[in-house]
Amino acid sequence: MRHPASIRCSTGRTWLTAAHDGELSAERQVRLHAHLASCADCRGVRDDLTVLATALRQGAAQHRPDRWAFARLAPEVMARKAMEPDAHWRQRLHDVSEDGQRLWMIAGSLAATLTGAIVISVLVVLAVPTNPGSLAGLLRASTALGSNANPLWLVAGVTLPRVAADTRAKAMLMQPLRPLGIPNLALTAVVTREGQLASVEVLHDGVPDAALTRAVSRLASDVRFEPARALGAPVAVNVVWLLERTTVAPAPMASLTARDLTTPAGGD
Amino acid sequence: MKPARVIDWSEPADSECNIAERCATGEPQACQDLVDTHQRMVYHLALQLLNNHEDALDLSQDAFLTVFRSIHRFRGDSALQTWIYRIVINHARNRQRWWRRRRRADEVSLDAVIAERGELPAPARGASPEAALDQKQLSGRLWRALNRLPFDQRSALVLRELHGMRYVEIAFSLGVSNAAVKSRLARARQTLRSELRTP
Numbered sequence: 001m002r003h004p005a006s007i008r009c010s011t012g013r014t015w016l017t018a019a020h021d022g023e024l025s026a027e028r029q030v031r032l033h034a035h036l037a038s039c040a041d042c043r044g045v046r047d048d049l050t051v052l053a054t055a056l057r058q059g060a061a062q063h064r065p066d067r068w069a070f071a072r073l074a075p076e077v078m079a080r081k082a083m084e085p086d087a088h089w090r091q092r093l094h095d096v097s098e099d100g101q102r103l104w105m106i107a108g109s110l111a112a113t114l115t116g117a118i119v120i121s122v123l124v125v126l127a128v129p130t131n132p133g134s135l136a137g138l139l140r141a142s143t144a145l146g147s148n149a150n151p152l153w154l155v156a157g158v159t160l161p162r163v164a165a166d167t168r169a170k171a172m173l174m175q176p177l178r179p180l181g182i183p184n185l186a187l188t189a190v191v192t193r194e195g196q197l198a199s200v201e202v203l204h205d206g207v208p209d210a211a212l213t214r215a216v217s218r219l220a221s222d223v224r225f226e227p228a229r230a231l232g233a234p235v236a237v238n239v240v241w242l243l244e245r246t247t248v249a250p251a252p253m254a255s256l257t258a259r260d261l262t263t264p265a266g267g268d
Numbered sequence: 269m270k271p272a273r274v275i276d277w278s279e280p281a282d283s284e285c286n287i288a289e290r291c292a293t294g295e296p297q298a299c300q301d302l303v304d305t306h307q308r309m310v311y312h313l314a315l316q317l318l319n320n321h322e323d324a325l326d327l328s329q330d331a332f333l334t335v336f337r338s339i340h341r342f343r344g345d346s347a348l349q350t351w352i353y354r355i356v357i358n359h360a361r362n363r364q365r366w367w368r369r370r371r372r373a374d375e376v377s378l379d380a381v382i383a384e385r386g387e388l389p390a391p392a393r394g395a396s397p398e399a400a401l402d403q404k405q406l407s408g409r410l411w412r413a414l415n416r417l418p419f420d421q422r423s424a425l426v427l428r429e430l431h432g433m434r435y436v437e438i439a440f441s442l443g444v445s446n447a448a449v450k451s452r453l454a455r456a457r458q459t460l461r462s463e464l465r466t467p
Contacts, residue, residue, distance in 0.1 A: 017454060021428060023435055048461045052410065056429045058403065059411035060316065070311040073325060074303045077332045081299060084333075101358075101443050 007035050012042045020049045146235030148192045153238050157230060161191040161237060164224040185243040187216065193234040195225040284348040292340040303332055306349065309431075310356055316426045317360040319415055327363060331356045346440050353433070353441040357423055364419045406464075413463040414456075421456035424449055 007015070015032045018024040024032065036043050146152045154160065186203040197220040202212060227234040287305075290298030310331055314324035334355050342351055414422060420442070427433045427441060438449045 014454075017450070017457065021435065021453070045461075048464060049457065051406075051464065052457060052460050053429050055403070055407045055410045056414065056425075059407040059414070060430050062404070062407060063315070063411070065311070065315065065321065067308075069321060070307055070325060070328065073307050073311060073328055074300065077303050077307075077329050078296070078300060080329060080333060081336055082296075 007031055009035075009039060009042055012036070012039065013045055016042060016046050016049065020046070020053070146193075146230060146233075146237075148190070148194075148198065148236045151190045151192075151236035151238050152228070152230065154228070158235065158237060159229045161195070161225040161228045161239065164195065164226055167222060167224045185212075187241040187243060188238070189220070189241075190236055190238055191225050191227060192236045193227050195227045195234075196220075197223065197225070285344050288339050288342045288344075288348060291336060292342075299336060302335070306352055307332075309349065310352060313353065313356050313426070313431065314360060316430060317357075317419075317423060318363065323363065327356070327359050331359050334359070346437070350433075350437050350440055353427070353431075353437075354443065357427075357441050358443075360423070361419055409466075410460055410463060413460055417456055417459060421452045421459070424452040425456040425460075428453060 012032060012035045015024055015028055019029055019032055036046065144150065152158055187200065188203060189200040190198045192198050200216055200220045202216055204212075228237040229235065287298050287302055291302055307328065310328045311324055314327040314331070315321065318324050318327060331352070335352055338355075342348065345351075414425065417425070423442060424438055427438045428435075433441070435446050435449050439446050442449065444452075
């Protein structure tokens with residue numbers, strides 16, 4: 001006959017609980033029975049578990065309410081349900097707060113997001129932008145006053161941008177293909193630190209004019225400027241030009257000339 | 269040992285899925301049937317966890333309303349009853365926290381409940397009146413000790429001993445692992461066993 005391997009008391013106690021709850025495999029039950037036959041301490045634990053279970057059930061029986069205790073439960077539930085045909089968002093929020101697990105998930109997500117934001121902020125603030133290509137360097141450059149992303153207005157202490165000498169001829173030769181019949185015309189743009197035109201917009205009365213748009217586009221791509229300077233350093237500036245008609249052509253014609261571009265109207 | 273009541277864990281009955289679908293569409297009769305079927309279980313569990321009749325009734329109402337609001341999320345991963353157990357447990361846990369914050373926990377008097385509702389359990393045949401009285405006193409002592417257990421341990425023990433749930437069902441209801449259930453049951457029983465030793 002083959003005897004099952006004996007088990008330690010610590011294992012026996014664990015198995016006793018599982019056996020008490022009906023969760024122990026048959027093979028282990030056999031080994032547990034063999035152990036109990038020779039271990040008075042573990043038999044005592046088994047008896048305690050039985051006494052506990054019996055006492056708890058008796059206690060529950062003593063406190064068992066009669067069936068009238070919850071007689072009004074169903075009517076009240078149905079009445080409350082009828083009063084809320086569609087769950088309000090406040091109620092849904094309340095439900096989420098009632099569901100402890102979901103609340104923890106939301107709190108965890110918020111905490112993780114907040115922690116991430118703090119870490120990134122600290123990195124950005126403490127990082128030394130020695131490398132212009134680094135995150136800190138890019139952020140410093142883009143947020144600094146007078147950068148291309150954050151241009152200055154023309155105020156005292158800022159020199160005006162001027163058309164570069166080598167592109168002045170190009171600017172002077174620019175003509176729209178046909179005369180412009182627009183009496184009032186203004187051009188807003190940013191002259192970058194590198195002396196290029198950016199964010200060019202044409203402001204005028206009437207419908208958009210394709211020829212004018214093309215002329216402005218050529219101007220923006222061909223004309224270069226000596227950038228504006230503040231305290232000796234090149235800075236990006238917002239400029240507004242008021243365009244006027246020339247009298248060079250026999251017929252009245254509006255054109256974009258170097259003279260126009262060299263005399264910006266200044267800040268808005 | 270009283271055999272544990274077996275709940276079909278693997279698959280909810282077709283009737284449960286059917287009633288869940290009808291409740292999700294807001295059909296009043298289906299909602300009424302669901303309350304009628306589960307109200308005793310819900311109320312008893314609430315009472316065993318909160319130990320107060322009015323609180324248990326209030327919690328039962330809230331739990332059923334939560335059931336109706338979220339019944340569309342019932343996927344049949346468990347028996348409907350187990351799913352409802354989980355909602356009741358969550359409500360009770362939140363309520364316990366709420367009371368604890370207001371230092372009300374110590375004011376819930378189980379003695380008052382026993383004095384009001386307590387009655388001698390039917391003595392075993394042939395048992396002497398003294399033995400019956402001893403048994404009643406022991407039950408009362410353990411019941412009070414149960415009430416002093418941490419909520420997580422108490423809920424696990426109540427679900428196991430008084431509602432006959434299996435570990436996997438308790439784990440689902442409490443939202444924890446099987447190992448956590450075993451651990452909580454072991455700690456709860458250890459505490460109550462020490463109460464047995466107290467003269």
